[in-house]
Amino acid sequence: MRLIKWYVAIVAACFWTTAYGQEDAPVYRDMPLRSKGELRVFAETAAFRGPQNLTRLEVYTLIDARQLQFVPEDGKYVSQIDFELSLQDSAGNPTVQELWTRNVSVVNIRELKQNGALVRDIIAVDIAPGPYKMTLTAEDIYGDISGACDGNMRVRRFEGTELVVSDVVFASELKKAESAGRFVKNGWHVVPNTTRFFRVGKPIQIYFEVYNFKVMPNNPNDSFVLGYSLLDTADVVVKSYPAKRLIKPGESVVKTEVLETEGLSGGAYDLQIELFDRSTREHVRHKRKVFLISDENENPQLTEAQQEQLRYFQTIHHIASEKDLGLYESLPTQDSKMKFLRTFWKKLDPTPKTPLNERLRDHINRMKYSDDTFTSQPGKRGSETDKGRVYIKYGPPSERDYTTSAAIGKAIDTWTYEKSGRYIFIFFDRRGTGVYELVHSTMSGELYNPNWQDTAF
Numbered sequence: 001m002r003l004i005k006w007y008v009a010i011v012a013a014c015f016w017t018t019a020y021g022q023e024d025a026p027v028y029r030d031m032p033l034r035s036k037g038e039l040r041v042f043a044e045t046a047a048f049r050g051p052q053n054l055t056r057l058e059v060y061t062l063i064d065a066r067q068l069q070f071v072p073e074d075g076k077y078v079s080q081i082d083f084e085l086s087l088q089d090s091a092g093n094p095t096v097q098e099l100w101t102r103n104v105s106v107v108n109i110r111e112l113k114q115n116g117a118l119v120r121d122i123i124a125v126d127i128a129p130g131p132y133k134m135t136l137t138a139e140d141i142y143g144d145i146s147g148a149c150d151g152n153m154r155v156r157r158f159e160g161t162e163l164v165v166s167d168v169v170f171a172s173e174l175k176k177a178e179s180a181g182r183f184v185k186n187g188w189h190v191v192p193n194t195t196r197f198f199r200v201g202k203p204i205q206i207y208f209e210v211y212n213f214k215v216m217p218n219n220p221n222d223s224f225v226l227g228y229s230l231l232d233t234a235d236v237v238v239k240s241y242p243a244k245r246l247i248k249p250g251e252s253v254v255k256t257e258v259l260e261t262e263g264l265s266g267g268a269y270d271l272q273i274e275l276f277d278r279s280t281r282e283h284v285r286h287k288r289k290v291f292l293i294s295d296e297n298e299n300p301q302l303t304e305a306q307q308e309q310l311r312y313f314q315t316i317h318h319i320a321s322e323k324d325l326g327l328y329e330s331l332p333t334q335d336s337k338m339k340f341l342r343t344f345w346k347k348l349d350p351t352p353k354t355p356l357n358e359r360l361r362d363h364i365n366r367m368k369y370s371d372d373t374f375t376s377q378p379g380k381r382g383s384e385t386d387k388g389r390v391y392i393k394y395g396p397p398s399e400r401d402y403t404t405s406a407a408i409g410k411a412i413d414t415w416t417y418e419k420s421g422r423y424i425f426i427f428f429d430r431r432g433t434g435v436y437e438l439v440h441s442t443m444s445g446e447l448y449n450p451n452w453q454d455t456a457f
Helices: 002-013 109-115 304-314 322-330 334-348 358-373 386-394
Strands: 041-049 055-064 071-073 076-089 094-106 118-127 130-140 145-155 169-176 188-192 197-199 204-211 223-231 237-247 253-259 267-277 283-293 399-404 411-418 422-428 437-441
Touching: 041 130, 041 145, 041 204, 055 076, 055 130, 076 118, 094 109, 094 118, 118 188, 188 253, 204 267, 223 253, 237 267, 304 334, 304 358, 322 334, 334 358, 358 386, 386 411, 386 422, 386 437
Parallel strands: 197 283
Antiparallel strands: 041 055, 055 118, 071 076, 076 094, 076 130, 130 145, 169 188, 169 204, 204 253, 223 237, 223 267, 267 283, 399 411, 411 422, 422 437
């Protein structure tokens, strides 16, 4: 709660003093990916041993269904998401391109908007080990919005003679499977926790596999010792779990585990798996990042207005450079993102020696105005529309000309800015629903389409 109070104080005062030392993002980080674009998508991967010396890469996706546009069909409401997964090798050569569709249906739209629903999916590809660039795109077909996750990864090798542990799948659901299904692996129903976030006090559920045991068939006590621990960001063990001695079932083994988190603080941790083969004396460690959320990091004691201001403070994608935005989204913890935002807004303060940050104040006012004013499709805030983006980035226009086409009765809204020149933005209500899209602008870096009327009607 102390962190949240600090955030609210920052938004209210628009002032801070602590700097954040930025570093270039590493080429590869084993972290979940978050999309850029209007459709918010999370993506996660896990690698396992595949056929013929290949690695089986599983890609998991997560989308909040409240973002999607639903249309009525046969007494229910349906939505369609089109996915595309592409992988390029280190030379930039395309090695994988997969296209698939996920259909979502609900009976009650109101319940969906009130309670929410998560759309999870999975796809698996068999590829050679090595470095890759992955791009995953999801498009809401009826809502005409999309999002794309990009990241670099190093796909691990599991073939050979050395004892090795697969990637860990952090699970939202983990139980013995009663039948075949989308998320069934080796007899287990494993629904991935795509963000790797768990609440303190709730168990961390994991699935993984171990390969290349040397089996001693004449030794009935041929066994291995398996242990787990959580390490903090300083690589110090903060919690150890009792080790277990297990008989080898064969050359490989499937393992699941439920690890308690009582007494831990919220933050980023490394889950470490440690394995010791008692026959061959082989010793293996494998780590993967996981995040714990404590009640102190939640917002339940904030007023609705304070929570809204906090969201405005954290929403920088309309005004940040691609480099800054990429760095911000790659940061693993709330604390590190907080430090980044403090420095980001301080750099934009036109009067850094005064208590008030006028740029942050204007940003908050523009966000609120956009949410309150600009009509949006269901599941999308006014600040996320084309008008909202332009208003937040450039402020209120110098002039505004609102007209209606006599030919088709649809509205055209033209904004003019006079800032070191004269620039226009033309928004068109293509569907006649009150949702405007940007069709042309003379501002550098914006959509330039002077012949937009040729295709608009």
